[in-house]
Amino acid sequence: MPIRPSRTARTTAGALVTAAVALSAAALPHPAAAAAPPAPSGKARAHATAAVLDLDGTGRTAVLRGADRAYDTASIVKVDILAALLLRAQDAGRPLSEAERDLAEPMIRRSDNAAANALWRRIGRASGLAAANERLGLTSTTGGPGGKWGLTRTTASDQIRLLRAVFDSNGTVRRGSGGLDAGSRAYVRTLMSRVESGQSWGVSAAGSPGARPALKNGWLQRSTTGRWDVNSVGEIAVRGHRYLVAVLSDGNASMGDGVSLVERTARAAV
DSSP states (O other), rough: OOOOHHHHHTOOOEEEEEEEEEEEOOOOOOOOOOTTTOOOOOOEEEEEEEEETTTSSSOEEEEEOOOOOOOEEEGHHHHHHHHHHHHHHHHHTTOOOOOHHHHHHHHHOOHHHHHHHHHHHTTTTHHHHHHHHHTTOSSSSSSOSOOOOOEEEHHHHHHHHHHHHHHHHOOOOTTTTSOOOOOHHHHHHHHHTTGGGGGOOOOGGGGGGGGOOOOEEEEEOTTTTTTTOOOOOOOOEEEEEEEEEEEEEEEESSSSHHHHHHHHHHHHHH
């Protein structure tokens, strides 16, 4: 059950912070087109949930407000797809093949959907993602149906678990069990720190000026409502501390509104 921490608890280093923010979203008209989604309704509200973990702190947990509910991942699931691919390669006792790297790198760095389609099939789609996530400690993520990896459902706290599997030490990893080994973690971190400049928005807004973030963003317009899912996850540096940050949102009237909401929420949470 959510609790409201004291001022001391809010400032304790190492807090895993889950903050839910509900903001009204103004309706913006969608260009008329035969196959276009409907115009967003002004009655809908945008929501965002943020989770933050100070990697250099004690790891204490404090829930600020709101439920840690599930959202569509959109393209942030590409980090999870890559983690599943790397676990398969580890189990086979081999590095990623050249063909796999040729798909993994554009999938993360420029959010290439064709590459994600190919690797989603290679890991075994939702069942393969579930097997990897069990090893990585995720508990609230469900793979999308069929080929629809972008409709994977996850929570902000589960995204922190995934980020910890990438940015924190997992100890000894044995073939067929455990999480990502040191080489796999370094590979994911490298790609996330080299996303194209046009995709460097999101949780990076909460970082210190000049600090280089490692992140992956996702955005998806829902055909049923015309509204946008906009998400951002990654590692940032703030005043000498490394923070893992996950911000998930839905119900945005436009992608721009979603980006603004994600960045405001990230700043407030950190």
